[in-house]
Amino acid sequence: MNLNENDPKLTAFASGELDDTERKEVEAYLAEHPEARAKVEEIRAAGDMLAAAFAVEPADGLKDYQRQAILENARIAQQGRGNLSGLQQAAEGKTFTLPAPTRIFVLRRWLSLAAAAIFGMTVGIGLFAFQQNQAGLTDRETQLASSKTEGREDKPSDTIPLIDIPKFPEDKAARPGTIPGSPATPASPAKATEDELAYPKVYDVRDLSVRVTWGNDSPDSPLITGATEKPGPTRKEKWNREAYDRIVDNPFLAALGNPLSTFSIDVDTASYSNTRRMLNGGALPPRGAVRIEELVNYFPYDYAPPKTDSKRPFAVHTAVAVCPWQPKHKLVRIALKGKKIPAAKRPPSNLVFLLDVSGSMCDDNKLPLVRKSMKMLVDRLGENDRIAIVTYAAKTKLVLDSTSCHKKAAIIKAIGQLISEGRTDGGEGIQLAYKVAAKNFIKNGTNRVILCSDGDFNVGTTSSSELTRLIENKAKTGVFLTVLGFGMGNYQDNRLEQLADKGNGNYGYIDTAAEAKKLLVDGLTGTLITIAKDVKIQVEFNPARVAAYRLIGYENRMLKKEDFNDDKKDAGEIGAGHTVTALYEVVPVGQKTPAVAPAKVDTLKYLTPAKLTKAADGDEMLTVKLRYKLPAGEKSTLMQVALKDADGKIGRQDKDFQFAAAVAGFGMILRDSPYKGTYTLAAVEELAAAAKGKDPNGYRAEFIALVKKARKLKKI
Amino acid sequence: MKPHVDDNLTQRVQAAMGAHEAPLVRYATRMVSRAETARDIVQDTFLKMIEAETAPTDGKLPAWLFTVCRNKALDVLRKEKRMNLLNDNEQAIAATDPNPAEAVELGETSCRVLDALAQLPPNQREVLRLKYQNEFSYRQIAEITGHSVSNVGFLIHTGMTKLRRQFKTGGMIG
Numbered sequence: 092m093n094l095n096e097n098d099p100k101l102t103a104f105a106s107g108e109l110d111d112t113e114r115k116e117v118e119a120y121l122a123e124h125p126e127a128r129a130k131v132e133e134i135r136a137a138g139d140m141l142a143a144a145f146a147v148e149p150a151d152g153l154k155d156y157q158r159q160a161i162l163e164n165a166r167i168a169q170q171g172r173g174n175l176s177g178l179q180q181a182a183e184g185k186t187f188t189l190p191a192p193t194r195i196f197v198l199r200r201w202l203s204l205a206a207a208a209i210f211g212m213t214v215g216i217g218l219f220a221f222q223q224n225q226a227g228l229t230d231r232e233t234q235l236a237s238s239k240t241e242g243r244e245d246k247p248s249d250t251i252p253l254i255d256i257p258k259f260p261e262d263k264a265a266r267p268g269t270i271p272g273s274p275a276t277p278a279s280p281a282k283a284t285e286d287e288l289a290y291p292k293v294y295d296v297r298d299l300s301v302r303v304t305w306g307n308d309s310p311d312s313p314l315i316t317g318a319t320e321k322p323g324p325t326r327k328e329k330w331n332r333e334a335y336d337r338i339v340d341n342p343f344l345a346a347l348g349n350p351l352s353t354f355s356i357d358v359d360t361a362s363y364s365n366t367r368r369m370l371n372g373g374a375l376p377p378r379g380a381v382r383i384e385e386l387v388n389y390f391p392y393d394y395a396p397p398k399t400d401s402k403r404p405f406a407v408h409t410a411v412a413v414c415p416w417q418p419k420h421k422l423v424r425i426a427l428k429g430k431k432i433p434a435a436k437r438p439p440s441n442l443v444f445l446l447d448v449s450g451s452m453c454d455d456n457k458l459p460l461v462r463k464s465m466k467m468l469v470d471r472l473g474e475n476d477r478i479a480i481v482t483y484a485a486k487t488k489l490v491l492d493s494t495s496c497h498k499k500a501a502i503i504k505a506i507g508q509l510i511s512e513g514r515t516d517g518g519e520g521i522q523l524a525y526k527v528a529a530k531n532f533i534k535n536g537t538n539r540v541i542l543c544s545d546g547d548f549n550v551g552t553t554s555s556s557e558l559t560r561l562i563e564n565k566a567k568t569g570v571f572l573t574v575l576g577f578g579m580g581n582y583q584d585n586r587l588e589q590l591a592d593k594g595n596g597n598y599g600y601i602d603t604a605a606e607a608k609k610l611l612v613d614g615l616t617g618t619l620i621t622i623a624k625d626v627k628i629q630v631e632f633n634p635a636r637v638a639a640y641r642l643i644g645y646e647n648r649m650l651k652k653e654d655f656n657d658d659k660k661d662a663g664e665i666g667a668g669h670t671v672t673a674l675y676e677v678v679p680v681g682q683k684t685p686a687v688a689p690a691k692v693d694t695l696k697y698l699t700p701a702k703l704t705k706a707a708d709g710d711e712m713l714t715v716k717l718r719y720k721l722p723a724g725e726k727s728t729l730m731q732v733a734l735k736d737a738d739g740k741i742g743r744q745d746k747d748f749q750f751a752a753a754v755a756g757f758g759m760i761l762r763d764s765p766y767k768g769t770y771t772l773a774a775v776e777e778l779a780a781a782a783k784g785k786d787p788n789g790y791r792a793e794f795i796a797l798v799k800k801a802r803k804l805k806k807i
Numbered sequence: 808m809k810p811h812v813d814d815n816l817t818q819r820v821q822a823a824m825g826a827h828e829a830p831l832v833r834y835a836t837r838m839v840s841r842a843e844t845a846r847d848i849v850q851d852t853f854l855k856m857i858e859a860e861t862a863p864t865d866g867k868l869p870a871w872l873f874t875v876c877r878n879k880a881l882d883v884l885r886k887e888k889r890m891n892l893l894n895d896n897e898q899a900i901a902a903t904d905p906n907p908a909e910a911v912e913l914g915e916t917s918c919r920v921l922d923a924l925a926q927l928p929p930n931q932r933e934v935l936r937l938k939y940q941n942e943f944s945y946r947q948i949a950e951i952t953g954h955s956v957s958n959v960g961f962l963i964h965t966g967m968t969k970l971r972r973q974f975k976t977g978g979m980i981g
Contacts (some may be wrong), residue, residue: 092855097968098964099957099960099963099964100960101963101964102960102963102964102967102968103960103963103964104946105967106938106939106963106967107962108944108945131972132970133975133980134967134971135975136974136980137967137970137971137980138939140920140968140974140979141920141924141940141970142922142938142940142981143917143920144924144938145939145940147917148833148917148921150897151832151833151836151842151846152828152829152832153824153828153832153849153850154846157846157850158824158828159826160854161820161850161853161854161857162817162820164854164857164858165816165817165820165821166817167855168816168857168858169815208923244916265817320884419854442928514820544810677943678877
């Protein structure tokens with residue numbers, strides 16, 4: 092062959108491009124032309140330098156919500172490509188029937204009401220299982236298939252929720268097929284016009300007529316202002332909601348047939364931070380992401396703590412108010428206030444940070460924020476406290492062995508050196524973290540593993556149930572688990588919450604430095620010190636005064652009435668200084684309300700109907716019972732408080748109560764709860780503003796701003 | 808319509824994202840400059856992988872993804888009436904990259920290397936990255952960019968010759 096020094100073939104040779112024949116030819120040429128050989132070597136070296144420089148370049152990836160959208164679409168498509176035709180049909184404006192879920196829930200509402208409460212629980216568990224399942228819809232399909240009672244043909248398109256891909260501006264928000272707004276709505280086929288449908292366009296790169304606007308190119312794009320990345324203004328509110336609509340709002344229950352309401356307390360606040368992040372990002376949160384109790388519990392309230400000489404770890408208060416969204420109903424508040432422990436009296440801590448440092452954590456709102464949060468915490472700790480850092484990514488590393496916080500500099504240095512790399516494998520990490528915690532156990536101190544993750548918690552070789560068993564067992568030895576979520580989308584939210592639950596710890600979501608401060612500085616003692624565990628509440632309603640009641644929130648915390656006295660049943664924990672608020676909407680006797688289905692149950696043949704006791708004659712509306720264990724205890728203690736009925740006028744004066752009601756209303760509207768009635772975000776805003784009070788930390792003002800944002804997004 | 812169940816579509820998509828998400832975002836960012844736009848393009852690329860029945864399931868997938876991505880980026884650029892990336896006679900313009908992530912400190916050498924690269928014409932830059940960053944073969948690069956294989960070879964050769972000289976003068980090699 093005729094080669095010369097400047098032949099492109101030489102470069103191709105240098106970059107390993109040639110096939111055997113050509114390569115041999117070039118080698119032969121080079122053997123005889125040393126200058127050419129030198130050049131080839133130089134090209135090889137230049138290529139290596141290029142590759143090296145490229146390797147160091149930071150690799151940006153997609154945002155979490157984008158990855159999730161992609162995977163959801165893959166799952167749906169995997170179910171059956173035939174669906175695309177169903178969706179295409181729908182796209183052409185043909186009518187379609189509502190997907191099965193709606194029918195199921197409508198059907199269920201008319202089941203016996205006792206079964207309804209249990210259904211809520213099983214559905215909650217079903218949801219968890221659903222999210223664990225990589226094939227996603229397969230489980231749900233089975234769930235739906237097994238509960239079908241009508242003779243409907245099994246059309247795949249019926250059972251697949253329509254997925255709205257973010258950022259197609261011509262897709263409008265309305266999506267028929269979600270849970271009806273009130274129990275009375277029958278499942279009816281909806282006529283879907285092209286405008287109303289959200290459907291994935293099957294497009295072809297060659298079809299240049301199908302073009303859409305890309306991204307957010309406005310001048311206040313985060314690239315220019317440096318602000319936190321927004322999900323994008325065209326992201327539709329109902330993206331992926333269907334996948335989370337498994338928490339069915341607690342229904343009204345008749346007091347006569349269901350006098351007992353039992354649930355576990357919860358101090359998690361992640362749902363509020365998560366919702367806040369989404370609203371600030373310009374999107375309404377998916378329904379399932381809104382857990383009303385976590386919204387209400389986010390805010391500090393001025394409940395009286397237990398008296399200093401009290402043996403009890405917390406104080407219980409009850410109050411009645413008029414229900415803001417339904418003036419014929421009452422609102423009952425059960426409030427717990429944990430005893431405060433001054434920072435100086437804080438028991439020594441043995442903390443092990445378990446950090447996810449996989450590649451996905453390199454976003455600004457993740458690992459950098461984790462570092463900041465940790466520094467804030469370390470600053471508050473002293474020489475009697477110890478910190479260790481375990482990281483998990485492709486490898487598990489003990490980055491810092493348990494070190495006294497006396498050596499702050501060394502700890503801060505180790506924190507500064509954390510970098511993200513590789514994929515996630517959490518199982519080994521958790522085991523190592525607990526090992527380190529156990530090794531440095533402080534008797535009567537605070538022993539905790541603090542897991543920081545973006546939710547991408549792949550447990551690798553450890554199975555999910557092995558992991559939960561490990562966490563539960565470790566909790567029994569006194570090492571509790573706190574879970575802090577960073578930057579993640581909804582997807583693993585329930586999973587992290589479950590881990591914290593099993594680990595007798597709390598679950599928070601840190602989206603900003605301010606939130607880190609709230610949880611790890613202002614709320615340090617609360618986050619670190621558990622003052623009571625397995626705290627359960629059982630309310631007995633007096634049917635002489637209460638026709639029906641409904642617990643607002645706590646859907647995935649409901650317990651069977653037998654669980655209340657069963658000390659083996661796990662429940663929630665309270666930290667020092669924590670407040671817990673539970674709200675019941677109560678229908679007084681004498682009020683006619685369509686909210687409760689008439690109990691069409693036959694009169695019993697072998698038992699006479701329950702009779703009211705003398706106690707029911709008095710003016711008590713209900714009795715609240717609580718069971719709790721001390722952190723190291725195994726036997727529970729019982730507390731009891733009765734609430735006298737009242738017209739609720741005093742409750743109206745209580746700013747804390749009114750504010751909590753506003754927050755609950757907000758949650759109900761975001762969840763599109765069947766019980767929100769005609770309540771509006773405007774009314775929520777008004778109520779919250781009136782109840783703002785001193786608001787020393789600005790949390791309430793922030794809430795009011797969020798309500799405003801939600802109003803804008805909902806255009807009301 | 809017969810439902811056709813694609814048993815491991817989700818896994819394939821997940822694997823594809825794991826392997827190619829970042830390279831694709833980087834590739835798209837080179838073309839359209841704005842990170843958010845680039846991410847949208849890459850998201851749509853993966854959605855196309857799900858929807859298009861002709862998406863390859865084998866070793867042809869990476870090049871296919873890049874091709875789809877490139878076409879979408881071009882559409883964006885065309886829509887915005889930006890300069891035509893395919894014109895070889897364009898003045899060499901340093902890549903405009905307002906991506907804040909780029910502000911991360913690179914070593915001095917890497918910095919100089921990338922600077923030198925930035926001075927090449929866009930065409931050469933693109934194929935050099937596809938070659939040395941994404942490790943595609945000439946044939947795959949031809950497929951992605953629409954150039955002929957020999958044209959790809961020529962572009963790489965021209966680019967590498969210039970870089971070689973610059974690195975040599977700068978004492979970075981040889």
